[in-house]
Amino acid sequence: MKRISLLDTLDEQQRQAMTRRSLLGRGAAGLGGLALGQMMAADSQGAVSPLREAGSGEGLPGLPHFAAKAKRVIYLFQSGGPSHVDLFDHKESLDRFHGSDLPASVRGEQRLTGMTARQASFPVVKPLWGGKRCGDHGTWIGNPLPHIQGIADDMTIIRSMWTEAINHDPGVTYINTGSQQMGHASMGAWLSYGLGRENDNFPAYMVLLSQGTGKNPGQPLFSRLWGSGYLPSSHQGVMLRPGANPVLYLKNPPGVSSDARRRLLDTLGDLNRRYSEEAGDPETLARVEAYEMAYRMQTSVPDLTDLSDEPESTFELYGEEARRPGTFAANCLMARRMAERGVRFIQLFHRGWDQHISIRNQLPRQCQDVDQGSAALVKDLKRLGMLEDTLVIWGGEFGRTVYSQGLFGAPTSGRDHHGRCFTTWMAGGGTKAGFDYGETDDYAYNIARDPVHIRDLNATILHLLGIDHERFTFKFRGLNQRLTGVEHAKVLDSILA
Numbered sequence: 001m002k003r004i005s006l007l008d009t010l011d012e013q014q015r016q017a018m019t020r021r022s023l024l025g026r027g028a029a030g031l032g033g034l035a036l037g038q039m040m041a042a043d044s045q046g047a048v049s050p051l052r053e054a055g056s057g058e059g060l061p062g063l064p065h066f067a068a069k070a071k072r073v074i075y076l077f078q079s080g081g082p083s084h085v086d087l088f089d090h091k092e093s094l095d096r097f098h099g100s101d102l103p104a105s106v107r108g109e110q111r112l113t114g115m116t117a118r119q120a121s122f123p124v125v126k127p128l129w130g131g132k133r134c135g136d137h138g139t140w141i142g143n144p145l146p147h148i149q150g151i152a153d154d155m156t157i158i159r160s161m162w163t164e165a166i167n168h169d170p171g172v173t174y175i176n177t178g179s180q181q182m183g184h185a186s187m188g189a190w191l192s193y194g195l196g197r198e199n200d201n202f203p204a205y206m207v208l209l210s211q212g213t214g215k216n217p218g219q220p221l222f223s224r225l226w227g228s229g230y231l232p233s234s235h236q237g238v239m240l241r242p243g244a245n246p247v248l249y250l251k252n253p254p255g256v257s258s259d260a261r262r263r264l265l266d267t268l269g270d271l272n273r274r275y276s277e278e279a280g281d282p283e284t285l286a287r288v289e290a291y292e293m294a295y296r297m298q299t300s301v302p303d304l305t306d307l308s309d310e311p312e313s314t315f316e317l318y319g320e321e322a323r324r325p326g327t328f329a330a331n332c333l334m335a336r337r338m339a340e341r342g343v344r345f346i347q348l349f350h351r352g353w354d355q356h357i358s359i360r361n362q363l364p365r366q367c368q369d370v371d372q373g374s375a376a377l378v379k380d381l382k383r384l385g386m387l388e389d390t391l392v393i394w395g396g397e398f399g400r401t402v403y404s405q406g407l408f409g410a411p412t413s414g415r416d417h418h419g420r421c422f423t424t425w426m427a428g429g430g431t432k433a434g435f436d437y438g439e440t441d442d443y444a445y446n447i448a449r450d451p452v453h454i455r456d457l458n459a460t461i462l463h464l465l466g467i468d469h470e471r472f473t474f475k476f477r478g479l480n481q482r483l484t485g486v487e488h489a490k491v492l493d494s495i496l497a
Contacts, residue, residue, distance in 0.1 A: 059196030064466025069430025080353030083400040088423040093442040122403035144367035147375035160438025171397030185229035188345035192235040198342030201300035214366025218351025234286040242326030329373035391429025455489035
């Protein structure tokens with residue numbers, strides 16, 4: 001039998017990165033380490049080695065896999081679950097069913113949350129504010145979103161989204177990372193890792209948060225939602241905050257000049273690179289990159305956040321709220337400015353869409369928070385000639401039930417979580433303009449045609465960026481990890497322009 005050495009179990013890139021000291025250290029792990037190494041080598045074909053230079057901003061060799069339609073993504077994530085019933089998915093049949101109990105045959109065996117599972121009845125509630133047919137193709141959009149009604153001809157509306165998740169944290173984690181389990185890399189981190197950045201003065205992935213006036217406070221959001229998971233930490237999202245310090249720890253401490261900081265970073269970088277050569281640890285290079293990026297952002301971020309160069313017409317478009325740092329409208333304007341500067345993936349999280357109670361009061365306020373800013377962003381990108389290669393996405397982790405949570409007709413009633421069908425819309429970036437995809441049943445409760453799992457959405461986003469989701473993997477714990485997970489996912493060819 002041929003003897004297999006430890007070096008035989010490693011690919012070429014791993015052998016080059018391993019020093020004699022680290023090789024001996026691995027050898028001490030004994031037969032267990034050798035067996036694991038053999039298994040990892042056997043299934044490494046097509047996977048990306050984690051020993052790629054972690055601090056590089058250039059992306060992976062061979063990416064994109066094919067010509068991309070979109071260069072960047074702006075993801076307007078509506079955290080909490082917007083009501084597709086009231087905003088996008090009108091059914092004339094709901095006028096007839098209003099007040100009647102949702103049939104058990106329609107509910108089927110679907111899981112319900114603990115908030116409504118024990119209700120004695122499930123009375124259907126039609127859209128509470130009405131809506132109208134919009135755009136040349138006459139798509140229905142609810143009246144709480146008058147500005148979004150005005151961009152109907154720029155949008156692809158997907159009304160047949162679905163997910164297995166029925167609670168917020170697993171739902172938000174699932175759609176952002178491809179898994180309901182914690183510890184996986186976020187979409188923005190994947191894109192930073194695979195495609196790199198377009199501007200060395202900004203990270204490839206930036207995040208902005210806002211709190212809506214619907215439910216305040218909204219469901220909590222954790223930094224792991226824009227984290228790098230098992231990818232090098234230099235690819236995690238960088239949060240931009242409102243106020244005098246948009247990025248924490250960016251300013252020099254009192255008494256430290258820019259020249260002194262530069263000398264410190266040069267010395268520290270040299271020490272870290274020496275250690276990286278000894279240990280072969282990619283996180284060491286990620287640390288160097290983080291220091292260098294922070295130094296460059298000391299100049300780029302103040303320029304980004306200074307709105308004095310924006311004409312009055314900008315604030316007429318985005319609304320007066322855009323003058324207030326931290327609002328959704330201000331973040332939409334900031335997203336456009338980031339896109340102009342080459343930030344590849346920009347994600348806005350807006351909290352407050354969890355209308356379990358008082359939906360009649362909460363939902364109109366929540367819509368008012370986002371309506372003008374969302375539409376203005378699409379219009380502004382189109383005006384600048386950037387919409388054709390910028391993909392804008394608007395949606396949450398799931399939708400809401402057609403039945404009432406709480407007493408039917410009561411001012412305190414609302415709608416519960418609903419993952420079996422909901423709506424997401426997209427604009428630009430290679431998607432069709434003025435197009436509807438998918439359909440739900442007469443109760444807006446189950447999908448009747450063209451189901452779109454959240455994995456399919458993520459596969460399509462990657463496709464528009466020139467990436468084959470099945471070939472875009474990262475070796476971790478012996479598995480070829482993917483943003484779309486291990487189950488089947490399809491690209492939505494029908495929505496591509």
